[in-house]
Amino acid sequence: MTTAGSASSSPAPGKPLWLLAELTYRCPLQCPYCSNPLDFARHKTELDTADWIRVLREARKMGAAQLGFSGGEPLLRPDLEELIAEARQLGYYTNLITSGVGMDEARIKAFKTAGLDHIQVSFQASDEALNNYLGGTDSFRHKYEMARLVKKYEYPMVLNIVIHRQNIDQMEDILRMTVDLEADYVELASTQYYGWSKLNEAALLPTREQLQRAEAIAHDYQARMKGRMKIIYVVPDYYENRPKACMNGWGAIFLTIAPDGSALPCHAARQLPGLEFPNVREHSVDWIWNDSSAFRKYRGDEWMKEPCRSCPDKHKDFGGCRCQAFMLTGDACNADPVCDKSPHHAALVAQVEAMTSRPLPSPGEKPLVFRNTRNSKALTAES
């Protein structure tokens, strides 16, 4: 990858190594922390097979090597097999990121024939009732069965579990489940608080004590399972003093194509104001990546303000997450307030403290807002 030459010139863009193809926003599940935009119900049009194949070819030519098929639920696309076959033939490493709902043995087999490299199955929890409640669907047993089949057909398997206040105390159980299912990798992901998860923040953000207990258990399993199962635990960055290198930098290696063809430097970027995201229906991937103003906007470091501008770490974390900076400070050019050099950091700490010192709101007093079409329409009609 090319890196910045001198500090003042804007860097030549790297390659879009990672292409995330969000094939659809439709999903049989309703996770209250879903990373799809709140207004997903308004983006109903979907790229067709020919569009996707063109995108895959163009991005591959530019150096994309990893390809994630995600959504929504990518299994809802009947052309998934065809897209996998095309992608594999182009030389991509193909990842299917799925809830498992809509999968069966015949399809798992067909994906294998098409050349699919890896399947990631998400669980909402390790116990059936909570899993089904959080996903808004009776899916637990089916997921379990599908995960077994993924291994039977010798795919590398990642199990992904989004960790939050309602399931974090089951950490031991969750890890036992992943061992039982013979996962090769386990991703314990913490939600980033924007979109749906922001609405449900008070019910999702774990307390510091919960986090410490869970981390100890995860570390214990990491040591015990070394060489057999890799456990990746991303703690919620609200409890950190330095932000994450979000997306490895804006427009640096990640390219997301949303179901309607909008190209995004990050799947959450749609919420940022003042950006016009180019669409693959109108522009080539090359132009989008190299020339569009949306992808150049926060690339490199020229857009930065203090304290990032003069910070020695600015090429390490790129000032954190633009969405978080915008949401918590009103300006996406500010430092991510997770950083303790940010003048907004103290306010964030106080807010987290206040939120997590209250008891978990009961579903009766503050129901979870589930991610579904009805809620999406209602929420975005108000604004």
Place this chain on the structure above:
Amino acid sequence: MPEPLSASSVPKISPLFRLQWEEAQNCHVLLYPEGMVKLSGSAGEILKRVDGQNSITGIVDELKQQFPGVPLEADVLKFLEVAHDNGWIRIL
């Protein structure tokens, strides 16, 4: 604990990884779920001969033919040990 490798061991690429020549990177890479390892020139030369049939001795012999006069036995073994520790290869 993985057993130490010997000259007669037959390595193969682990099913968790895929080895390929990557034009855009101008090197061999190992691809795995959501990640990629870029390999040095010599690492690529070694791993592309790892096919689940060739023993380590066989791999060394092939390399010697390709790069005559270069003492490489110890380096190949050392690299394959690292590859084994990283889970890139398995021993049949």
